[in-house]
Amino acid sequence: MGYSFSNDTPIYLQIIEHIKTKIISREYCPNDKLPSVRELSLQYEVNPNTVLRALAELEGMGLIYTERTNGKFVTGDTDIISKVKMQTISEMIDNFYGSMESLGLTRAEIQKILNSEVKK
Amino acid sequence: MSVLDIKSVSKSFDGIKIIDNVSFSVGEGKIVGLLGKNGSGKSTVIKMINDLLTIDAGEILIKGEKISEKTKARVSYLPERTYLDSAQTVSAIFDFFEDFYPDFDREKARALLADLDLDENMKLSKMSKGMKEKVQLILVMSRTADLYILDEPLGGVDPSTRDRIMKTILSNFSEGSAMLITTHLIYDVEKILDEVVFIDKGRIILSENAEELRERENSSIDEIFRRIVK
Numbered sequence: 001m002g003y004s005f006s007n008d009t010p011i012y013l014q015i016i017e018h019i020k021t022k023i024i025s026r027e028y029c030p031n032d033k034l035p036s037v038r039e040l041s042l043q044y045e046v047n048p049n050t051v052l053r054a055l056a057e058l059e060g061m062g063l064i065y066t067e068r069t070n071g072k073f074v075t076g077d078t079d080i081i082s083k084v085k086m087q088t089i090s091e092m093i094d095n096f097y098g099s100m101e102s103l104g105l106t107r108a109e110i111q112k113i114l115n116s117e118v119k120k
Numbered sequence: 121m122s123v124l125d126i127k128s129v130s131k132s133f134d135g136i137k138i139i140d141n142v143s144f145s146v147g148e149g150k151i152v153g154l155l156g157k158n159g160s161g162k163s164t165v166i167k168m169i170n171d172l173l174t175i176d177a178g179e180i181l182i183k184g185e186k187i188s189e190k191t192k193a194r195v196s197y198l199p200e201r202t203y204l205d206s207a208q209t210v211s212a213i214f215d216f217f218e219d220f221y222p223d224f225d226r227e228k229a230r231a232l233l234a235d236l237d238l239d240e241n242m243k244l245s246k247m248s249k250g251m252k253e254k255v256q257l258i259l260v261m262s263r264t265a266d267l268y269i270l271d272e273p274l275g276g277v278d279p280s281t282r283d284r285i286m287k288t289i290l291s292n293f294s295e296g297s298a299m300l301i302t303t304h305l306i307y308d309v310e311k312i313l314d315e316v317v318f319i320d321k322g323r324i325i326l327s328e329n330a331e332e333l334r335e336r337e338n339s340s341i342d343e344i345f346r347r348i349v350k
Contacts, residue, residue, distance in 0.1 A: 007340040010331050011311060042291055045283070046311045047151055050331060 003044045011046055015054035018044075023063055023074055024085045034064060034072040121148045122184070123267050123298035124169065129178035131164060139164055140322045141178070146267070146298045151312055153330075154302040155345055156319035162302040163200055165319070166271045169300075170197050183266055193221075196265035198256055200272045206244040210255055213244070221263055229262035232292070236284055250281040257285055261292040268299040274308055282308055310341040320349045 005014050022028045034040070037055070041048040055072055058064045062080045064072050075081065100110045124146040131139040139161050146152045156162040167173040169180055171187050182191040204213055210233065217224045233240060236254045244252055257273060273289070274282050282305075290312055293299055303309050310316070310330060318326040325348065326333075330341060337344050 005311070007343060008338050010335040012331055038291070042287060044311075045286055045290065047314055047330075048290075048293075048295075049149075049314050050311075053331065 011044075012050050012054040012057070015040075015044060015046070015051065016057055019054065019058060020063065020084065020088065023081060024088060028074045030074055030078055030081065031076045032074045033070075034074065036071060122146070123148050123182065124300065125179075125181040125184075126165070126169070127179050127181070129165075129168065129175050129180060131168065131173065131176050138322045139168070139175075142319070142322070142324050143178075144317045144324060144327050146300050146315075148298055149295045150314040151293065151299045151301065152315045152317060153306070153309055153313040153341075154300060154317050154319060155304070155306050155341070156302070157304055157349060160319045160349075161322040162319050163271060164322075166197075166200075166269060166300075166302055169269060170195065193223075194266040196260045196263040196268045198260040198268075198270045198273055200275065202244075202252060202256060204244055204256070209241050209243050210238065211240045213255070213259065214240070217259055217262075223264040224259075225262050225264065228292075229258050232258045232262065232288065236288065250277040253277050254281070254285065254288075257288060261288060264294075266297055268293070268297060270299065270301045272303055273301065274303060274305050286312060306345050307340065307342040313341070316341055318345060318349060325349070 003018065005011050019028070019034075028034065034055075035043065037048050037051050040051045040055075044051065055064065059066065059072075061084065062077065063075055063084060065075055066072050097107070097110065101107075105113075122145045126145070127143050129139060129142045130137060142161075142165060144152075144154075154162050154165065164173065168175050169182075169187075171192060180187055182194065185191050208216075214224075214226055214229055217229075218226055230240065233255075236258070238251060238254060238258075242251075244255065247255070253273070253275065257270070260268060260270065270289070273285060277285065286308070289299075289301075301309060301313070313330045316326070316328060316330050316333065317324055333341060333344060339347075
């Protein structure tokens with residue numbers, strides 16, 4: 001089995017998230033060459049056009065760039081990577097607070113629980 | 121550029137309309153899924169594209185040309201049921217294909233065979249369903265065609281074979297060609313499709329880009345299909 005996708009989000013968005021995470025975590029380092037569209041399509045077991053669409057959006061975000069005839073590369077601009085990293089972190093934190101608040105917790109209560117969890 | 125155009129095609133058997141005003145296209149570089157339940161008419165459509173059934177009304181064009189011997193030579197077709205002689209070995213079937221189809225690439229077929237752990241000297245009669253399915257897929261994918269038509273390529277195979285078959289389809293599909301896949305196993309196939317065409321009771325009930333459909337409905341094609349086709 002390739003990568004397993006969830007059903008409720010378009011596949012290209014899930015591929016964007018997956019590649020973005022790899023870039024943020026430095027599994028793909030700045031200026032690394034990305035696998036080809038064909039390789040990614042096989043790796044994810046998805047249509048090559050779906051991969052192209054995800055790569056186009058990543059390129060739009062400035063996370064990757066195209067070198068004609070050479071393929072796609074991770075940006076060398078570490079500022080952009082840091083910015084996207086911070087955005088991702090803040091989205092995750094927002095989601096986290098959202099779920100906690102839906103359980104009826106106040107920000108102060110969440111903070112208290114977090115502090116005691118961190119000490120563990 | 122459109123590789124396959126089906127325009128307002130209808131077909132009746134014994135006065136009963138089984139294909140009713142069906143239209144859709146498959147563009148160059150695209151993989152399109154013709155999705156329907158058993159008996160929905162999808163195999164009938166496939167047979168009409170391959171000139172195995174005549175059409176009552178409408179027209180079918182391959183790269184803008186009406187179906188003829190010339191257009192048929194550019195279509196590589198995997199039928200739902202095998203037409204191969206099961207007493208033969210894979211290698212003998214390769215000989216047959218080499219004679220019959222000038223575009224059959226034996227080297228490629230042998231490479232795929234090794235890739236899928238099959239033995240060229242094995243007779244079809246000794247093979248499991250999944251193995252036979254792989255052999256047929258190899259034959260179809262080893263031709264250089266404008267249009268590949270796979271009718272139920274995953275019929276009766278186990279999940280791991282399913283994965284190997286999907287990978288083989290993806291890695292051997294060339295950009296200049298187009299592909300039409302029919303299946304009722306939508307969940308297994310939907311990730312590789314550009315566009316989906318839903319067929320039910322001989323009519324097209326939906327025809328759309330797969331990702332846009334998923335995005336709009338926030339669910340998988342499989343779920344959308346189950347919702348719409350009762």
